[in-house]
Amino acid sequence: MEGPTISPTAAVGFPQVRMRRLRAGEGIRRMVRETRLSPDRLVLPLFAIEGRDASVPIPSLPGHSRLSPDLAARAAARAHDAGVPAVLVFGVTDRKDGAASAAYEQDGPAQAAVAAIKDAVPEMVVVTDVCLCGYTDHGHCGVVVDGEVHNDLTLELLARTAVSHADAGADVVAPSDMMDGRVRAVRAALDAEGHEGTGILAYSAKYASAFYGPFREAAGSAPGFGDRRGYQMDPANGREAVRETLLDAAEGADMVMVKPAAAYLDVIAAVRAATDLPLAAYHVSGEYAMLKAAAERGWLDERRATLETLTGIARAGADLLITYAALDAARWLAEEAP
Ligand code: PBG
Numbered sequence: 081m082e083g084p085t086i087s088p089t090a091a092v093g094f095p096q097v098r099m100r101r102l103r104a105g106e107g108i109r110r111m112v113r114e115t116r117l118s119p120d121r122l123v124l125p126l127f128a129i130e131g132r133d134a135s136v137p138i139p140s141l142p143g144h145s146r147l148s149p150d151l152a153a154r155a156a157a158r159a160h161d162a163g164v165p166a167v168l169v170f171g172v173t174d175r176k177d178g179a180a181s182a183a184y185e186q187d188g189p190a191q192a193a194v195a196a197i198k199d200a201v202p203e204m205v206v207v208t209d210v211c212l213c214g215y216t217d218h219g220h221c222g223v224v225v226d227g228e229v230h231n232d233l234t235l236e237l238l239a240r241t242a243v244s245h246a247d248a249g250a251d252v253v254a255p256s257d258m259m260d261g262r263v264r265a266v267r268a269a270l271d272a273e274g275h276e277g278t279g280i281l282a283y284s285a286k287y288a289s290a291f292y293g294p295f296r297e298a299a300g301s302a303p304g305f306g307d308r309r310g311y312q313m314d315p316a317n318g319r320e321a322v323r324e325t326l327l328d329a330a331e332g333a334d335m336v337m338v339k340p341a342a343a344y345l346d347v348i349a350a351v352r353a354a355t356d357l358p359l360a361a362y363h364v365s366g367e368y369a370m371l372k373a374a375a376e377r378g379w380l381d382e383r384r385a386t387l388e389t390l391t392g393i394a395r396a397g398a399d400l401l402i403t404y405a406a407l408d409a410a411r412w413l414a415e416e417a418p
Pocket of ligand 1: 213291294296
């Protein structure tokens with residue numbers, strides 16, 4: 081063919097082109113909508129404590145409480161009824177020591193909650209956070225030797241923690257510690273213990289973020305000295321997130337994650353382009369708290385701002401949205417469904 085190829089839209093502009101035609105009514109807007117939120121994408125975090133009939137509100141996470149296993153099971157059932165397919169369980173305890181012993185007890189807070197949830201709602205996909213920071217007396221995500229978090233000694237305890245979660249019935253374990261080699265270590269330990277069917281959702285690109293504040297209050301997991309910059313990623317780095325993700329994929333991750341989410345949309349898009357694995361994004365505690373606080377003051381419409389934020393995270397390329405707003409979002413989406 082001779083001559084220049086002319087793109088059908090590039091050759092013309094206004095007044096032939098009118099972008100508003102496709103925005104003229106809800107019917108046409110629905111037809112051309114590129115991103116759709118669905119409860120299927122949502123994962124609800126739950127904080128599990130020991131005891132019975134115990135619910136301790138978390139002031140900086142309005143709407144969320146630390147729950148004993150029986151109440152965690154009830155919360156999971158409510159989420160299931162609203163169409164949310166998965167929960168992410170965090171164990172919370174006062175029993176902390178240098179070896180994070182409560183992290184891998186057979187009947188620790190996370191394990192007990194997992195068992196109760198699977199018993200009450202077997203269809204619920206139960207994901208567990210695998211980390212030591214909620215269980216160490218210094219609040220770091222690993223074993224501390226000479227003032228440093230020791231990578232390879234930590235791997236053993238993470239693997240043991242992951243196996244204990246799988247023993248309790250977890251469908252998927254999610255290592256969030258940012259040690260090197262943890263996905264391989266967790267995969268090997270699961271397989272050795274007959275848990276080859278248990279999945280791994282790797283917190284692959286997890287940043288040293290200021291937005292984890294409310295979570296650390298909830299889990300009592302703020303580091304007692306120093307900070308997490310020696311193992312979590314520098315917020316300034318994007319390319320490094322792709323490297324982290326590809327390494328986790330090579331080590332056997334079934335799904336990968338970017339965290340936080342709303343301040344890291346470019347990272348989500350870059351990771352999306354680099355891997356075909358399902359990609360989760362964690363809209364973290366501080367991101368949720370900001371929306372809640374502004375809504376409480378009447379400065380934002382909570383429902384619209386929340387759904388817009390989640391839509392943006394999905395549009396950037398996330399398949400799964402881990403969010404403290406999962407229950408509300410699922411209900412809002414059900415109301416909106418045509
Ligand atoms: C454990 C962990 C943290 C979060 C998830 N897993 C805290 C941290 O790294 O300090 C944060 C989640 C949130 O803020 O919602 N390492």
